[in-house]
Amino acid sequence: MPAQIEAFLDPASSTYSYVVYEADGSQCAIVDPVLDYDAAGGRTATVQADRIIAFVHEHHLQVQWLLETHAHADHLSAAPYLRRELGGKIAIGQSISNVQHVFKALFNLEPQFAVDGSQFDHLFAPDESFLIGNLRATALHVPGHTPADMAYLIDDDLILVGDTLFMPDVGTARCDFPGGNAHQLYASIRKLLAFPASVRLYVCHDYPPDSRDAQCQSTVGEQRQRNVHVHDGIDEAAFVAMRTQRDAGLGMPNLLLPAIQVNVRAGHLPPAEDNGVTYLKIPLNKM
Numbered sequence: 178m179p180a181q182i183e184a185f186l187d188p189a190s191s192t193y194s195y196v197v198y199e200a201d202g203s204q205c206a207i208v209d210p211v212l213d214y215d216a217a218g219g220r221t222a223t224v225q226a227d228r229i230i231a232f233v234h235e236h237h238l239q240v241q242w243l244l245e246t247h248a249h250a251d252h253l254s255a256a257p258y259l260r261r262e263l264g265g266k267i268a269i270g271q272s273i274s275n276v277q278h279v280f281k282a283l284f285n286l287e288p289q290f291a292v293d294g295s296q297f298d299h300l301f302a303p304d305e306s307f308l309i310g311n312l313r314a315t316a317l318h319v320p321g322h323t324p325a326d327m328a329y330l331i332d333d334d335l336i337l338v339g340d341t342l343f344m345p346d347v348g349t350a351r352c353d354f355p356g357g358n359a360h361q362l363y364a365s366i367r368k369l370l371a372f373p374a375s376v377r378l379y380v381c382h383d384y385p386p387d388s389r390d391a392q393c394q395s396t397v398g399e400q401r402q403r404n405v406h407v408h409d410g411i412d413e414a415a416f417v418a419m420r421t422q423r424d425a426g427l428g429m430p431n432l433l434l435p436a437i438q439v440n441v442r443a444g445h446l447p448p449a450e451d452n453g454v455t456y457l458k459i460p461l462n463k464m
């Protein structure tokens with residue numbers, strides 16, 4: 178039976194979360210779940226995550242994995258909340274330690290904060306195979322947007338591409354965060370586009386033009402034919418020049434500072450201070 182996939186769009190961050198499963202009653206993986214965050218009020222909420230919980234209950238699924246494609250800079254992860262409610266193992270690529278190292282320094286995190294990825298339940302090695310119930314999956318290391326980006330190939334039939342490719346008319350992810358590298362992103366994208374033309378690609382975000390609604394799925398063939406940044410025929414030098422120039426004109430995502438300091442903790446909030454209150458930090462004039 179082919180893998181089933183359900184997409185959940187968070188309109189606030191333009192993020193797609195997914196549930197991947199074999200059939201009703203089977204095991205499943207939840208990918209890139211969003212914790213709502215109201216930056217003005219400093220409040221978290223679980224409206225988006227609760228939509229996923231309702232779907233999991235409705236289809237009688239057992240959560241085996243909570244997969245992160247990377248440490249996101251535009252939303253906080255709901256993985257710890259979902260693990261508490263539904264179970265499952267929180268997993269990310271093993272290069273997350275590089276990202277933790279950079280942001281531990283930037284945020285001057287507590288000395289005990291480990292930069293070995295141990296906040297996560299599982300760290301994927303590049304090309305590690307794993308199972309979601311009976312579905313075969315492979316964790317593909319696709320650095321470039323960040324050093325730790327992963328894409329998840331399911332059943333040789335679909336790939337959750339994370340922040341590599343966007344929809345063909347939108348292009349590709351930025352490479353200007355710490356540790357980002359446009360040369361690496363080009364190589365990662367060519368790796369994804371080497372799969373058969375019929376393989377379905379599911380994006381992490383869509384930023385659609387006014388002329389269409391948000392979408393989450395394309396194919397390898399469509400991307401090779403008409404991705405505005407990396408269709409066949411665009412070489413590495415041309416891609417890197419385009420990406421570098423575009424990135425120089427982009428502002429920082431609204432939630433970068435709140436999101437990244439939570440997501441390097443696998444989505445856990447920082448430890449409460451001695452008054453019982455949890456705080457996020459804003460480093461001034463550093464980004």
Ligand SMILES: [Fe+2]
Pocket residue numbers: 247248249250251322340
């Ligand atoms: Fe991202």
